[in-house]
Amino acid sequence: xxxxxxxxxxxxxxxxxxxxxxxxxxxxxxxxxxxxxxxxxxxxxxxxxxxxxxxxxxxxxxxxxxxxxxxxxxxxxxxxxxxxxxxxxxxxxxxxxxxxxxxxxxxxxxxxxxxxxxxxxxxxxxxxxxxxxxxxxxxxxxxxxxxxxxxxxxxxxxxxxxxxxxxxxxxxxxxxxxxxxxxxxxxxxxxxxxxxxxxxxxxxxxxxxxxxxxxxxxxxxxxxxxxxxxxxxxxxxxxxxxxxxxxxxxxxxxxxxxxxxxxxxxxxxxxxxxxxxxxxxxxxxxxxxxxxxxxxxxxxxxxxxxxxxxxxxxxxxxxxxxxxxxxxxxxxxxxxx
Amino acid sequence: xxxxxxxxxxxxxxxxxxxxxxxxxxxxxxxxxxxxxxxxxxxxxxxxxxxxxxxxxxxxxxxxxxxxxxxxxxxxxxxxxxxxxxxxxxxxxxxxxxxx
Numbered sequence: 490x491x492x493x494x495x496x497x498x499x500x501x502x503x504x505x506x507x508x509x510x511x512x513x514x515x516x517x518x519x520x521x522x523x524x525x526x527x528x529x530x531x532x533x534x535x536x537x538x539x540x541x542x543x544x545x546x547x548x549x550x551x552x553x554x555x556x557x558x559x560x561x562x563x564x565x566x567x568x569x570x571x572x573x574x575x576x577x578x579x580x581x582x583x584x585x586x587x588x589x590x591x592x593x594x595x596x597x598x599x600x601x602x603x604x605x606x607x608x609x610x611x612x613x614x615x616x617x618x619x620x621x622x623x624x625x626x627x628x629x630x631x632x633x634x635x636x637x638x639x640x641x642x643x644x645x646x647x648x649x650x651x652x653x654x655x656x657x658x659x660x661x662x663x664x665x666x667x668x669x670x671x672x673x674x675x676x677x678x679x680x681x682x683x684x685x686x687x688x689x690x691x692x693x694x695x696x697x698x699x700x701x702x703x704x705x706x707x708x709x710x711x712x713x714x715x716x717x718x719x720x721x722x723x724x725x726x727x728x729x730x731x732x733x734x735x736x737x738x739x740x741x742x743x744x745x746x747x748x749x750x751x752x753x754x755x756x757x758x759x760x761x762x763x764x765x766x767x768x769x770x771x772x773x774x775x776x777x778x779x780x781x782x783x784x785x786x787x788x789x790x791x792x793x794x795x796x797x798x799x800x801x802x803x804x805x806x807x808x809x810x811x812x813x814x815x816x817x818x819x820x821x822x823x824x825x826x
Numbered sequence: 827x828x829x830x831x832x833x834x835x836x837x838x839x840x841x842x843x844x845x846x847x848x849x850x851x852x853x854x855x856x857x858x859x860x861x862x863x864x865x866x867x868x869x870x871x872x873x874x875x876x877x878x879x880x881x882x883x884x885x886x887x888x889x890x891x892x893x894x895x896x897x898x899x900x901x902x903x904x905x906x907x908x909x910x911x912x913x914x915x916x917x918x919x920x921x922x923x924x925x926x
Contacts, residue, residue, distance in 0.1 A: 589924070591919070591921075591924055594915060594919040597919075597923075629926065676926050678923060678924055678926065679923045679924050680924040680925060736918075736922070737890070737892065737896075738892050738893050738897065739896065739897050740914055740915075741914055741919075741922060741923070742915065743915060744889050744890050747890055748890045751890070768839075768891050769891070770891055770892075770893050773893075774893055777893065778893075778895070781895075784922070802914060802918040802922055808897070809895055809897065812894070812895035812896075813895040815895075816850075816894045816895050819850060
């Protein structure tokens with residue numbers, strides 16, 4: 490990790506065509522540094538080193554989807570169509586976009602998130618140049634549970650395990666999704682939206698903030714796009730709605746925020762839930778449970794590693810798992826009405 | 827709450843201020859005392875007949891359905907901003923809603 494960041498930053502600087510020691514190079518802008526991804530920024534270029542062991546063919550197919558003109562109004566387009574290699578890591582380059590403000594819940598772009606997902610879900614996967622691998626939502630949930638099992642014992646682990654045990658095999662990544670495979674993001678949260686730069690495909694010479702200050706202005710309002718194609722693929726589109734659904738069910742989202750999100754998704758013709766009026770929970774229930782389990786499992790694993798107790802919000806997800814085990818999902822949902 | 831007919835869990839929904847319990851199994855509906863009258867009143871208003879006084883102003887966003895395993899007191903609370911949810915929402919927003 491320690492050697493990756495300077496090398497990755499140098500790659501971003503080269504891609505931005507800035508000289509070594511230019512004013513932007515201090516300090517490094519490290520946007521993320523986790524075991525599964527390291528992301529740095531130099532001026533208007535973002536370089537992402539993907540998780541070790543990421544299959545090149547999968548990433549190339551996902552990158553091609555993000556670059557496809559048919560998805561220009563849903564996904565941020567990369568700066569290059571193929572990943573490059575930096576030691577053992579695959580690296581991709583992206584234009585920098587302004588993220589959602591973490592300190593302003595009232596400004597969260599729920600309608601934009603829903604509309605972008607609806608556009609994505611409505612795009613036929615056959616439109617894309619390469620067949621996409623499955624959306625990785627269930628795989629990530631299963632990995633979170635594996636991480637919980639690898640952690641030292643914790644009293645909250647057993648309700649989480651029980652909630653996991655009542656889920657159908659596909660949601661635990663033990664069987665393929667049995668429904669029609671639609672195009673899905675696979676890991677929606679508010680960190681996955683950015684306000685895109687004016688031109689998603691930046692010109693060959695990128696603006697330098699010191700010499701072209703006017704080009705550093707915020708992008709046009711409301712041109713939000715989704716980022717992070719690592720989990721993109723085909724599967725159950727309800728998975729993409731299920732994280733906000735789980736936040737709402739666990740009391741983290743207000744009813745009106747959840748309703749705004751759901752209404753905007755329906756208004757944009759999103760196919761994951763039945764049309765207006767019908768209860769969306771029959772299709773949201775399983776993925777929302779899986780994501781609640783995932784959140785609780787990761788929270789426990791992290792708390793154990795840090796030797797700290799669960800905080801109030803983390804306890805909320807464990808409490809939801811306790812209730813889930815008592816009310817198993819309807820494994821053969823019947824049509825309402 | 828469990829369905830008196832098939833014993834599956836019942837989910838609470840809020841329709842125009844009226845709490846309705848619907849069974850997740852047989853889809854049967856349970857109404858509390860006075861709720862049938864409240865629904866009849868709403869229906870007669872809808873169909874344009876002379877109706878009893880209007881119910882309190884409907885909220886901009888009627889309570890959305892939530893799953894049986896959701897956190898308690900979801901439906902029917904239209905002042906969430908000042909309640910427990912608002913508190914948890916502010917505590918969780920910056921980190922929980924921005925990570926996998």
